[in-house]
Amino acid sequence: MLSIKNLCVSIEGKEILNGINLEINPGEVHAIMGPNGSGKSTLANVLAGKEEYEITDGEIYYLGENLLELSPEDRARKGIFLSFQYPVEIPGVPMINFLKTAVNEHRKFKGEKPLTAGEFLKLMREKKQLVEMDTELTNRSVNEGFSGGEKKKNEIFQMALLQPRLAILDETDSGLDIDALKTVAHGVNALRSPENSTIVVTHYQRLLDYIVPDHVHVLYKGRIVKSAGKELAFELEEKGYDWIKKENED
Amino acid sequence: MSVLIDNTDLTLRLAGHFREAEALLASGSPELMNLPRKKAFQDFIAQGIPTRKSENYKYTNLQPAFAREYHFLHQRPKIDFKPGEIFRCDVPQLDTHLVILLNGWYYEENSPLAGLPDGVFLGSLEEAARKYPELVAQHYGSLAETVADPLVALNTALARDGYFLYVPKNVRIDKPIQVINLLLADSDAYVTQRNLVVAEPGAEVKLILCDHTLNLNNYLNNSVTEILIDENASVDYYTIQNQHNQSASVNSVYIRQMENSHVTTNTISLHGGLIRNNLKVIIDGENSEANVYGMTFLDRKQHVDNFTQIVHAKPHCQSNQLYKNVLDEESSGAFTGQIYVMRDAQKINAYQRNNNLLLTDKALMQTKPQLIIEADDVKCSHGATIGQIDEEALFYLRARGIEEKQARLMLMNAFAYEVIRQVKVEPLRDRINELIEKRLRGEISRCHECAYHCNC
Numbered sequence: 001m002l003s004i005k006n007l008c009v010s011i012e013g014k015e016i017l018n019g020i021n022l023e024i025n026p027g028e029v030h031a032i033m034g035p036n037g038s039g040k041s042t043l044a045n046v047l048a049g050k051e052e053y054e055i056t057d058g059e060i061y062y063l064g065e066n067l068l069e070l071s072p073e074d075r076a077r078k079g080i081f082l083s084f085q086y087p088v089e090i091p092g093v094p095m096i097n098f099l100k101t102a103v104n105e106h107r108k109f110k111g112e113k114p115l116t117a118g119e120f121l122k123l124m125r126e127k128k129q130l131v132e133m134d135t136e137l138t139n140r141s142v143n144e145g146f147s148g149g150e151k152k153k154n155e156i157f158q159m160a161l162l163q164p165r166l167a168i169l170d171e172t173d174s175g176l177d178i179d180a181l182k183t184v185a186h187g188v189n190a191l192r193s194p195e196n197s198t199i200v201v202t203h204y205q206r207l208l209d210y211i212v213p214d215h216v217h218v219l220y221k222g223r224i225v226k227s228a229g230k231e232l233a234f235e236l237e238e239k240g241y242d243w244i245k246k247e248n249e250d
Numbered sequence: 251m252s253v254l255i256d257n258t259d260l261t262l263r264l265a266g267h268f269r270e271a272e273a274l275l276a277s278g279s280p281e282l283m284n285l286p287r288k289k290a291f292q293d294f295i296a297q298g299i300p301t302r303k304s305e306n307y308k309y310t311n312l313q314p315a316f317a318r319e320y321h322f323l324h325q326r327p328k329i330d331f332k333p334g335e336i337f338r339c340d341v342p343q344l345d346t347h348l349v350i351l352l353n354g355w356y357y358e359e360n361s362p363l364a365g366l367p368d369g370v371f372l373g374s375l376e377e378a379a380r381k382y383p384e385l386v387a388q389h390y391g392s393l394a395e396t397v398a399d400p401l402v403a404l405n406t407a408l409a410r411d412g413y414f415l416y417v418p419k420n421v422r423i424d425k426p427i428q429v430i431n432l433l434l435a436d437s438d439a440y441v442t443q444r445n446l447v448v449a450e451p452g453a454e455v456k457l458i459l460c461d462h463t464l465n466l467n468n469y470l471n472n473s474v475t476e477i478l479i480d481e482n483a484s485v486d487y488y489t490i491q492n493q494h495n496q497s498a499s500v501n502s503v504y505i506r507q508m509e510n511s512h513v514t515t516n517t518i519s520l521h522g523g524l525i526r527n528n529l530k531v532i533i534d535g536e537n538s539e540a541n542v543y544g545m546t547f548l549d550r551k552q553h554v555d556n557f558t559q560i561v562h563a564k565p566h567c568q569s570n571q572l573y574k575n576v577l578d579e580e581s582s583g584a585f586t587g588q589i590y591v592m593r594d595a596q597k598i599n600a601y602q603r604n605n606n607l608l609l610t611d612k613a614l615m616q617t618k619p620q621l622i623i624e625a626d627d628v629k630c631s632h633g634a635t636i637g638q639i640d641e642e643a644l645f646y647l648r649a650r651g652i653e654e655k656q657a658r659l660m661l662m663n664a665f666a667y668e669v670i671r672q673v674k675v676e677p678l679r680d681r682i683n684e685l686i687e688k689r690l691r692g693e694i695s696r697c698h699e700c701a702y703h704c705n706c
Contacts, residue, residue, distance in 0.1 A: 048649050076651035084649075088642045092664025101660070102650040109651070141664070142646075158650065 001026050001197050002047075002067075002166060007058035009039075009046055009222075016042045018222035019058070024166070027194040031208055031233060032201045034219035035241040040201045041085055043219070044170040047199075048082035049075050062166070076102075077109035079165030083155040083172050090142040098142050099124065103161055127160040131187040148175035156187040167191070168199045173207035185210030205237035220248055260316045261298040265291075267322065268407060274324050275408065280379035282387040283409055283444075290396040290406035297400035306399070309584030309616045310526050310555040315470050315498035320440035323353045324410060327435075344677040346428035346458060347372065353435055354443035354473070355411045365425070369418040372427060375446055378414035385416065389448055393476045393504035399528065401500050405474040409444035412473070417483075420452035426486075426675055427457050433471060433497065434464040443473035449483040451508075456486040456675060461501075461522075463493040471499040479507040481535055487515045488673060490682065495523040495550060502528040509535030509564075516673055518682060519546040519554050520689050530559040533595075536566045544573040545669040547689050548581030548613075555584040560602075562595040565625075571602040574669050576662055576690075577613035588620040589630055596625050602632040607639065607665050659690050 002024040009017040016039045024030055034040050046053050047060070049072030060067040067075065090098075103123070104114040115123065124138065131153045143151050152172055159167055169188065173181055188198065188211050200211055208216075208230065216232040217224045220241075225248050226232065236244075268291050276284050299316050300307035349360040349372060356374035366372060371382070379386045396403035413429055433441060449455060463469060471493075479485050485505075493499060499522055507513050519525050531540045546554045560569045575583040585604045606615045619632035639661055647657035666686055673679040 050645055071654070072645060072648040073651050073653055073657075076649055082649050084646065088640070088646045090640075090643045090646065090661070090664060092667035093643075093647075093660050098647070098650070098652075098660070101652055101656065102647075105651040105653065105656075162650065 001063060003061040005059050007043075007046070007060060008056045009042055009053050010056055011042070011053050015056070016053075016222055017046070020222070020224060022217065022224065024197050024199065026197055028215065029192070029198045029200065029211060029213045031213035031216045031230075032199060032219055033203065033205075033216060033233065033236055035245070036203070038219040039222045040219055041170055044082055044085075044168045044199070044201050047168055048072060048080060073105070076162070077106055081159050081162055081164030081167045083152075083159060083167065083169045085170040085174065087143050087146075087151040087155055089144050089146070091144050093142045095138045095140055095142055096124075099138070099158065099161060102158070106162055123161065127157060130160050130190055131157045132183050133157045149177065149180040152176055152184055153180065153187075156184050160187060160191060163191070165195065166197050166199070168201065170201045171203065172200070173202055173204065181207065182210060205233040208233045218244055220244055257299055257301050257313065260313065261295060264299075264316075264404070265295055271322065271324050271408075275410065278325070279410060280376060280383065282379050282383055282390055283376070286391055286396070287407050290403045293396040294400050294403035294407055297403065300400055306557065306586075307526075309586070310524070310553065312498070312500070312524075312526070315524055318438060318468055318470070320468070320470055321435065321437045322408070322440050323355075323435065323442075324408070326355050326411070327353055344426075344428070344675070344681060346426045347423075348428045348430065349413065350430045350432060351413060351443065352432050353439060354431075354441045354471070356413055367421050367423060369421060370423065371414065371416040373414060374411055375414040375444055376411040378416070378446075382416075385448070386414065386446065389446055389476060389478050391476075392478070393506055393530075393532070394474045394502065399502065401472055401528075402474055402502055405442055405444060405472050405502070408442040409474075410442065412443045412445040412475075414445070415447045415455070415457070417449045417453035417455050419450040421450075422454040423456070426678070427455060429457065429459050431459065431461045431473075432464055433462065433469045433493070435467055435469070438468040439470075441469060441471040441473075443471070445473065445475040447475065447477040447485070449477075449479045449485050451480040451482050453480070453483045455484075457488065458675070458678060459487070459489040461489070461491045461493055461499065463497050466494060466496060469493070469497040469499075471497065471501075473499075473501050475501070475503045477503065477505040477513075479505065479511045479513055481509040481511060483508075484512040485514075486674060487513070488675070488678065489515070489517045489527075490685075491517070491519040491522050491525055492685075493522040493525075495521070495552060497522055498524040500526045500528070503530070505529075505531045505540075506534055507531065507538050507540065509537060511535060511538045513539075514541040514672070514674070515543065516669065517544040517556065518670075519544070519548075520685055521552070522554065523552060525554045527554075527556045529557070530561070531569070532561045532563060533567045533569065534563045536564045538564070538567045540567075540569040541672065542569070542571045543669050543672050545666050546573075546575045546583060547578075547686065548575065548583055549578035550581060551579075552581045553583070555586075557584075557586045559588040559590065560600060562589070562591040562598045562600060565594065565596040565598065567595070568599045569601070572669060572672075573604045574666060575606045575615060576609065576665060577606065577615055578609040580610070580612045582614040582616075584616045585634070586618045586620065587632065588622070589632070591623045591625050591628050591630065593624040596627040598625065598628040598630070600628065600630045604634040605665070606634075606636045607662065608636060609639070659687070662690050663687065
């Protein structure tokens with residue numbers, strides 16, 4: 001589904017990713033872990049198409065297509081979804097307009113008819129339950145005045161509405177209490193299928209208790225320095241990142 | 251070949267014109283409008299057409315607009331059509347008392363009085379000055395000082411007609427009054443319009459002003475409106491400016507409000523070659539509130555200048571100013587917001603904000619807050635920002651599959667929302683939103699049913 005080869009990325013002349021290789025097959029859950037500043041969020045943002053990064057080398061293929069040639073909106077319509085680490089507040093853009101526009105842009109892309117207001121509200125009600133989203137929140141502007149936890153729930157709520165093929169969860173666990181974490185994880189798990197894949201970017205093993213990965217990769221200084229099964233997450237939790245750092249000195 | 255004409259020549263040209271037209275102006279006008287003409291003209295000559303050296307017109311160059319040759323419309327236009335037939339305001343749910351003014355003249359066949367409450371007068375200022383000379387004379391020229399602004403002086407010298415609205419004591423007009431100002435002349439035209447609004451104690455009224463051009467001639471429109479709001483009265487005053495790029499328009503609105511009164515103005519500029527909006531509010535009674543809003547969309551080489559003055563003359567009052575501009579292509583905008591708190595006007599809250607969105611490197615915005623505070627127990631604030639579209643927000647929308655162009659539109663709409671939501675007449679607000687949407691999409695946002703589908 002996703003194939004990353006020797007990806008090198010820099011921002012303002014500073015190299016952040018330094019030769020990433022990653023293969024993700026349909027149905028798989030990959031966790032990307034690593035200490036602060038290792039390049040986890042950069043990878044997530046590059047996949048979603050954020051433009052301030054410079055791709056200096058390498059390639060990314062998604063469903064057989066050169067991902068780097070696609071605009072962020074085309075990537076989204078082709079099934080890539082980034083759950084943002086810091087979802088931005090957009091005062092003045094009502095949640096409902098935003099969500100309806102997003103859903104209908106996806107439908108248009110697939111050659112489907114846009115949803116009517118009634119159909120859309122029905123879909124929204126159904127998906128809201130999945131993440132226990134407060135109705136009052138969807139009457140506001142996008143993320144405006146949302147708590148940290150509400151913002152993260154809102155991301156998963158959008159994911160549920162858009163039904164992506166490849167979901168990238170960037171530190172979705174940060175700022176969540178244990179109940180919110182469970183709710184969010186429940187939402188993500190409910191959307192899993194043999195056709196869909198998930199990349200979970202996280203600092204801590206905690207989220208992986210609820211969203212169980214098939215593969216765990218450790219990112220350090222812009223490279224994947226270790227890949228293994230889910231047991232690697234426990235090892236990291238126990239030992240911290242220092243031993244990784246030590247192994248990769250020089 | 252272009253000829254540079256300097257300011258003095260332009261002023262003298264107008265002086266010559268005034269001498270020629272003086273008899274004509276006087277012959278058809280009521281006495282109270284003739285009385286101030288001579289002095290007003292002297293005041294105009296003394297000040298001249300403002301140049302960029304004039305402090306109050308620093309950001310707006312009126313010279314090119316005045317340098318054109320215009321036909322002056324000093325007589326009631328003879329028209330062989332009904333404006334209502336070629337122009338219908340396309341706001342279907344907006345139920346208003348509607349009147350039309352053509353080139354500054356109250357259109358004779360307006361018949362709005364039927365549905366208005368008893369005692370209300372809505373009609374021609376010229377007619378009102380004959381019918382109710384005492385009432386009109388009491389207020390005419392009481393706020394718009396000819397010594398303070400040359401455009402006001404010129405307006406007073408040339409004024410023939412406009413609308414007059416009188417709302418008697420404790421009369422509440424539920425349905426908004428809509429005044430449509432149409433510009434439609436056979437040649438390039440200079441238009442003068444003079445309006446007067448009197449809201450007696452406890453009166454309530456909402457006014458919607460729509461400015462339109464109906465053909466592609468060059469227009470220079472100089473209008474002055476005086477609004478007197480007595481105690482416990484409330485006036486909402488919405489202006490929607492939708493004129494073509496060859497038009498120049500100077501709109502001066504003077505408001506004086508007394509105890510426990512409310513005024514809200516909202517000036518929405520969608521199109522226009524050059525627009526200068528002067529707004530002065532004198533808060534002359536305690537426990538009063540003035541809310542002054544403005545939203546401007548500009549592109550090509552359009553220029554819009556909002557110049558506001560809020561004078562706090564009495565204690566325990568509040569004023570809010572919020573002006574926003576979206577500037578595209580090579581457009582330019584200006585905002586000057588003055589708050590003047592007089593010595594005894596204690597316990598005042600006066601707020602001012604001006605936010606601007608520049609969409610290109612060539613767009614220009616100039617913003618200048620001016621606070622003059624002579625009292626010592628007041629809360630005043632001002633803030634101005636000039637920025638670009640929020641790239642983080644843009645990426646967020648695009649990352650959800652929303653086309654970049656559409657995402658930008660959503661963000662611009664969001665920027666305007668803070669001003670538009672202050673429009674309390676819901677169908678009007680919906681209509682304004684629709685016009686803005688079309689404006690931002692680059693579609694013609696003038697009323698659909700206008701027979702003149704001018705591409706301007």
